[in-house]
Amino acid sequence: MEKNAFRYFRKMSQFFGGVQIPMTYFPLVLKTYPNMNSSFPLHLSMNRLKKGFPAHRHDFLEFSYVIEGSGSETINGVKHTMQPGTFTFVLPYQVHELFTDPGSTLVLYNCMFSMDLLMEQGLDGDFSALLDDLDRLTSYAQFTGEDATVLGRLTAEMFVEYTSKERWRRTMLQVKLKEILVHFDRHRREHSAAAREEQSPSRTASSVWPIIHYIHSNYREELTLTSLSHQFPLSVSRISERIKETTGQTFVQFLHDVRIRHACGLLASTDMSVSEIALEVGYGSYKTFSRIFRENKGIVPTDYRKSAGS
Known part of the structure; x- marks a missing residue:
């Protein structure tokens, strides 16, 4: 996340006295990330947040996975806890803000990527269908036990692949990305009562x-x-x-x-x-x-x- 954007948000939060601003009039959209304009628009990093991160939105997709620490996150006004095993999938234009608990440091993976990476047809259809159930399903999931172990391993493997220069690197990254999102989507559907309701x-x-x-x-x-x-x-x-x-x-x-x-x-x-x-x-x-x-x-x-x- 850009330092200039961070300074801007800190200044704006002081100016508005912490008052929540409606999404339609939100002052800034982050539109850049490393590799955004490359032939493979994806960036994966591990970050340590001691003071959270100010409210912002962007026009690309992002997932995060917490491996240490505790805190919370607000997405479009809905707050959820962040702790080891918390996975969040943030869609474009959703306003979100991260908070770190006092005395803690949130350690998490952040992956920013283009919607195009989900639009290739697979055996089960277009992965961009992940976006279609926004109104019914949560933007996060809490993984525990073996499920958390599996997702943590997949994310760590994706990070190693991202930092390498191995042959087939992009193919492996796209496979890992889709595998992680499949685990997330299955988990939230299984644990969300709303997902079992008929969509009106x-x-x-x-x-x-x-x-x-x-x-x-x-x-x-x-x-x-x-x-x-x-x-x-x-x-x-x-x-x-x-x-x-x-x-x-x-x-x-x-x-x-x-x-x-x-x-x-x-x-x-x-x-x-x-x-x-x-x-x-x-x-x-x-x-x-x-x-x-x-x-x-x-x-x-x-x-x-x-x-x-x-």
Whole structure:
């Protein structure tokens, strides 16, 4: 997590006197992490938190697994205990804050990664289905006994793989990531009473995550609010409202953000021409792509590629 972001959040928490700010108006979204613009957007680290971490949100996925210490975490206003064996899966745009108990130090793994790593089809379908049950299932699970031993081993093995330069490193990391998330999803479904309830049509219709997932999967196409309303049982105005509530951005801003994020990865990790990248991420012309890229990043694509390679 970036030092500058930490200083900003500390300053903002002092300014607002600790008052919780509604998600729609939250002051800052963290949008960067190591390797974000590489061909394999994933970063895994082990962190020691003596004073927790201020409230923040980001537009990538993150899991954490506690191995020592005690404290708590609040995700969108819902608080849960953190202790050895606590696994948390934080979705994009969820506001979360970590607290360390007095006299303790929270030691935990943090893995930040792109939603794209879950979108490859497997034998059981698309892993991004993990996002679809946000309304019914918890964002965390407490592992104990043999289950905690297994998850701790998997996370430690993933960390060793991440810090190595072995052949097939990326393949092993993706396998470990999916195995860890499968264990988490099975555990929370088994232990959540809500997971055994039938999902009501109103809940299914109101969930914004299938829409966000659809945008991430189809950003290359000519997406509009009208086309989304044909795909989902919501009106144009309601889809626009839900995207704004969740991401803090308008639909157009969010779509540009997704496209430019992918463009940055291609600029940093491929030899594709800028014109080819413009078409690849959904822009019909180099001129439009270059203008929106500069508005989003502050520099033109060619200069971004030079800086990414330096």
